[in-house]
Amino acid sequence: MTGRTAVITGIGVVAPGGTGTKAFWETLTAGRTATREISLFDAADFRSRVAAECDFDPRQEGLSPQEERRMDRAAQFAVVAAREAWADSALDRGGLRPERIGVSLGSAVGCTMGLEDEYVVLSDAGRFWEVDPTYRVPQLYGYMVPSTLAVEVAWASGAEGPVSLTSTGCTAGLDSVGAGVQMLVDGLADVVVAGATDAPISPISVACFDSIRATTPNNADPEHASRPFDLHRDGFVLGEGSAVLILEEKSAAMRRGAHIYAEIVGYANRSNAFHMTGLKPDGREMAEAIRVALRQAKLDPQAVDYINAHGSGTRQNDRHETEAFKRSLGERAYQVPVSSIKSMVGHSLGAIGSIEIAACALAIEHRVVPPTANLHHPDPECDLDYVPLTAREHDVDTVLSVGSGFGGFQSAMLLTRSGRA
Structure with a gap:
């Protein structure tokens, strides 16, 4: 990374423990765990029944009824995080050329919740092997295409520059930011909206991790179920959320007097x-x-x-x-x-x-x-x-x-x- 340097000038977070960067940081510095029994669906028959869920109300977070209907939960997270990041950056979007705004988003499992919900309806809760497409929602195709998540963030950001979706499993959130930095370094964009989103707390995801025994069976004590580096750890706790960063070229950010979190x-x-x-x-x-x-x-x-x-x-x-x-x-x-x-x-x-x-x-x-x-x-x-x-x-x-x-x-x-x- 020579010549042009990428800096972070805006942060938006939707995470367990509270929506917004301030609530997220307070959760972390308090050492407060946000893990609990799964409430997004009935997990009674699963081996692992704990997760770190976001207390997220799309209406309270400013999404319209149409946006709520159109977007999968993961997309909702990303759009809300992007809006916070833009506001935090104090960038005047009216002064930016749309074709110089890029988006680099990451996701491991895409629109899992939307896809699963639609499968349940189309198959009549699994009774029919051949699903009936006449019951599908118009958004179903979008749920099947992970790049829809990046598209939603691009629309919310007015971004007409390069837009990409990185899906490299659990490193996607690092890799998408790395790709966004490269957009800036290569001069393809002046501002990049970079981050990642996932909302995987659904029966299919929980069942997959159950089958390989990767998640914790510590259902009796959800608050203490996630124990990295502890001798008695017994698997990870599934979570959900999104973080979006506004990346700018350092010299441009300094010229406008931006607050720079980090390079x-x-x-x-x-x-x-x-x-x-x-x-x-x-x-x-x-x-x-x-x-x-x-x-x-x-x-x-x-x-x-x-x-x-x-x-x-x-x-x-x-x-x-x-x-x-x-x-x-x-x-x-x-x-x-x-x-x-x-x-x-x-x-x-x-x-x-x-x-x-x-x-x-x-x-x-x-x-x-x-x-x-x-x-x-x-x-x-x-x-x-x-x-x-x-x-x-x-x-x-x-x-x-x-x-x-x-x-x-x-x-x-x-x-x-x-x-x-």
């Missing part, structure tokens, strides 16, 4: 070419992504002040990325605080990477490291400083955020306080 100075992704859901314990591929991102940012490991971990709360992931940090950062891995916000807001699949980038930018802004909630019994295999239970005041100038996804995707991104790198 995005490095990004890389790798694949382990190994297994759909399995991870090698040595963390080699994630370590390589981290090294490339550091090299791109022209930073050495000593510059990293905080690591936002993937921290899903599965033994193989926690062990994998712990080794990746050691392999890529050396002794610095033992000195830098690490934490997982999934302990509080769950794992929203493709959305979580962007939600975590928003958290990283806010950590730089407020010089506070969010905690890893529910970490009462550290796993001896995970022997780094995981900031248990309580947020920590800390000089945060450079943040490393990582993601790991089914299919072998491994991504890393570096953010710095504006002016440091």
Whole structure:
């Protein structure tokens, strides 16, 4: 990333624990978990019956009845987050050329809720193998095309520049922001609306994760079910939400006197070419992504002040990325605080990477490291400083955020306080 530098000038978040960036940050810094019994459908027959749900009312968030009817829940999240990000940026959209506004959105599972709801109707709750299309809603085709999510954000943003949808599983939220940065660096846009969204808390998604026993069966204690790096962890907690960032070229943002949360100075992704859901314990591929991102940012490991971990709360992931940090950062891995916000807001699949980038930018802004909630019994295999239970005041100038996804995707991104790198 040479020449043009991307900076974050606006943040919008829809997340468990409260809609809006302020509510999101308060949830994190309070160490408050937003996990509970699933209420979006009757989960009585499922192995895992807990999730991190958003308390989201589309009407209260300013969506019209037509928008609510047209858009899947994931699209609603993204549009509301985008509107907040635009307002936060204080950009005068009237002074922008629409063809110079781009959109880069990520999602792992697209319009899952809309698709499932429509299948239930068209098949008469599964009674008919051949569904009856005469009962479909006009929006059904849009539900089947994940790029619809990016289109909705483009319409809401008046964006006539490049528009894309990245779907790389659980790293989609990191990869979409990386793609948005590249739009700016390549001069394809002057402003990019970048982020991700997912609303996967539906029977089909829960059943899929149940079948591979990836999610926690700790239904008796939902508040403490998400326990990354804890010896007694037993799977991740499914979540939902969206985060959208306004990215601008640094010099342009400075000329207009914009508030800059952070610069995005490095990004890389790798694949382990190994297994759909399995991870090698040595963390080699994630370590390589981290090294490339550091090299791109022209930073050495000593510059990293905080690591936002993937921290899903599965033994193989926690062990994998712990080794990746050691392999890529050396002794610095033992000195830098690490934490997982999934302990509080769950794992929203493709959305979580962007939600975590928003958290990283806010950590730089407020010089506070969010905690890893529910970490009462550290796993001896995970022997780094995981900031248990309580947020920590800390000089945060450079943040490393990582993601790991089914299919072998491994991504890393570096953010710095504006002016440091």
